[in-house]
Amino acid sequence: MASKANNPLHSNYSTPKALELESIDFFVRLMSLLGLPRSVGEIYGLLYFNHDSMCMEQIASKLAISIGSASQGLKTLRSLKAVKTSYVPGDRRDHYLAESEFRRLFSSFLKDEILPHLESAKDRISRMEESLPVENQEQSEFYNIRIEKLKRLTKTSGRLLPALAGLLRL
Amino acid sequence: MASKANNPLHSNYSTPKALELESIDFFVRLMSLLGLPRSVGEIYGLLYFNHDSMCMEQIASKLAISIGSASQGLKTLRSLKAVKTSYVPGDRRDHYLAESEFRRLFSSFLKDEILPHLESAKDRISRMEESLPVENQEQSEFYNIRIEKLKRLTKTSGRLLPALAGLLRL
DNA sequence: TGCACTTTTCATTTTTTTTTGAAATTAATG
DNA sequence: CATTAATTTCAAAAAAAAATGAAAAGTGCA
Numbered sequence: 001m002a003s004k005a006n007n008p009l010h011s012n013y014s015t016p017k018a019l020e021l022e023s024i025d026f027f028v029r030l031m032s033l034l035g036l037p038r039s040v041g042e043i044y045g046l047l048y049f050n051h052d053s054m055c056m057e058q059i060a061s062k063l064a065i066s067i068g069s070a071s072q073g074l075k076t077l078r079s080l081k082a083v084k085t086s087y088v089p090g091d092r093r094d095h096y097l098a099e100s101e102f103r104r105l106f107s108s109f110l111k112d113e114i115l116p117h118l119e120s121a122k123d124r125i126s127r128m129e130e131s132l133p134v135e136n137q138e139q140s141e142f143y144n145i146r147i148e149k150l151k152r153l154t155k156t157s158g159r160l161l162p163a164l165a166g167l168l169r170l
Numbered sequence: 171m172a173s174k175a176n177n178p179l180h181s182n183y184s185t186p187k188a189l190e191l192e193s194i195d196f197f198v199r200l201m202s203l204l205g206l207p208r209s210v211g212e213i214y215g216l217l218y219f220n221h222d223s224m225c226m227e228q229i230a231s232k233l234a235i236s237i238g239s240a241s242q243g244l245k246t247l248r249s250l251k252a253v254k255t256s257y258v259p260g261d262r263r264d265h266y267l268a269e270s271e272f273r274r275l276f277s278s279f280l281k282d283e284i285l286p287h288l289e290s291a292k293d294r295i296s297r298m299e300e301s302l303p304v305e306n307q308e309q310s311e312f313y314n315i316r317i318e319k320l321k322r323l324t325k326t327s328g329r330l331l332p333a334l335a336g337l338l339r340l
Numbered sequence: 341t342g343c344a345c346t347t348t349t350c351a352t353t354t355t356t357t358t359t360t361g362a363a364a365t366t367a368a369t370g
Numbered sequence: 371c372a373t374t375a376a377t378t379t380c381a382a383a384a385a386a387a388a389a390t391g392a393a394a395a396g397t398g399c400a
Contacts, residue, residue: 225376226376226377227376237376237377237378238378238379238380241377241378241379242378242379245378262375262376263375263376263377264376264377
């Protein structure tokens with residue numbers, strides 16, 4: 001414990017409680033908007049205002065969640081590039097810091113969660129075209145217009161979303 | 171039934187089964203991406219390739235869902251302006267058609283689901299600023315930078331999202 | 341290599357969300 | 371205005387998602 005006080009890597013400042021709670025609240029809501037579980041938001045919210053890195057056990061006990069949740073949540077955050085690990089000499093545990101560039105988080109999110117759906121949407125639209133009735137003129141017209149709109153939707157999304165992520169240099 | 175065959179408002183064309191299934195599949199996934207329940211996607215997917223309007227009972231029985239689900243789902247779709255009702259003479263039931271302009275759907279979605287969160291995020295950030303410690307210089311610096319990033323995130327989102335909805339004139 | 345510690349995995353439990361369907365409400369018709 | 375049809379509501383059931391925690395797997399150090 002004395003070593004921690006002397007270690008320049010540890011500032012020993014603890015986040016003010018009220019700030020920490022607001023932060024957790026903020027990110028729980030944000031992550032839930034992205035369809036991510038509560039625990040992921042809690043972990044990121046906790047790390048976001050923490051000057052020092054934390055190991056998994058600290059995170060779990062501070063948030064009063066299980067180590068299973070913490071492990072899963074950190075895995076998700078790592079895959080989103082929303083946390084980075086920091087090396088702490090003399091400690092073999094992994095230590096985590098929040099990646100405060102949201103752009104990374106959003107662009108990984110787009111890549112992981114949205115783009116795969118866009119891909120499969122294209123396939124689905126192709127299958128729709130194959131299943132169109134050939135006979136009736138008036139009727140085909142209606143179906144073609146609808147399919148055209150779906151194509152525009154996927155095309156526009158495929159262009160707009162990555163551009164959006166790029167704009168988010170916060 | 172003979173009256174239906176003679177009624178110009180009813181084209182009597184039924185959507186090809188394969189097309190209908192692909193459509194339902196497509197919109198179930200899309201709606202689920204927006205956090206909306208399966209039944210909402212099913213209903214919209216069914217209506218999207220239907221030339222004629224359908225009443226709630228028809229929708230529920232075609233999709234094999236309860237009338238409770240159908241009622242709830244249509245309520246959601248109405249609030250998103252994703253369906254419109256059409257008047258059918260001599261029938262007191264409501265009849266529904268898909269609104270095929272996705273722009274409406276997305277802009278209502280933004281207004282209903284996203285913007286309220288942005289509002290409350292602003293309040294939360296204000297509270298964070300109030301709970302900052304006044305003492306330590308070095309430490310305040312860190313917190314201020316983080317809070318600044320949150321502000322930029324909410325400001326950028328508040329500008330970008332409505333602009334995005336505008337761009338979606340599909 | 342073997343030990344001790346750390347992290348991940350995953351079957352089970354808990355919580356949350358969605359669906360159901362019957363009762364209540366609303367609205368149209370004779 | 372009473373009857374009947376259509377729709378909504380909502381408590382309960384079912385399904386889906388998330389959290390738990392103990393066992394398994396991984397990892398570094400002596």
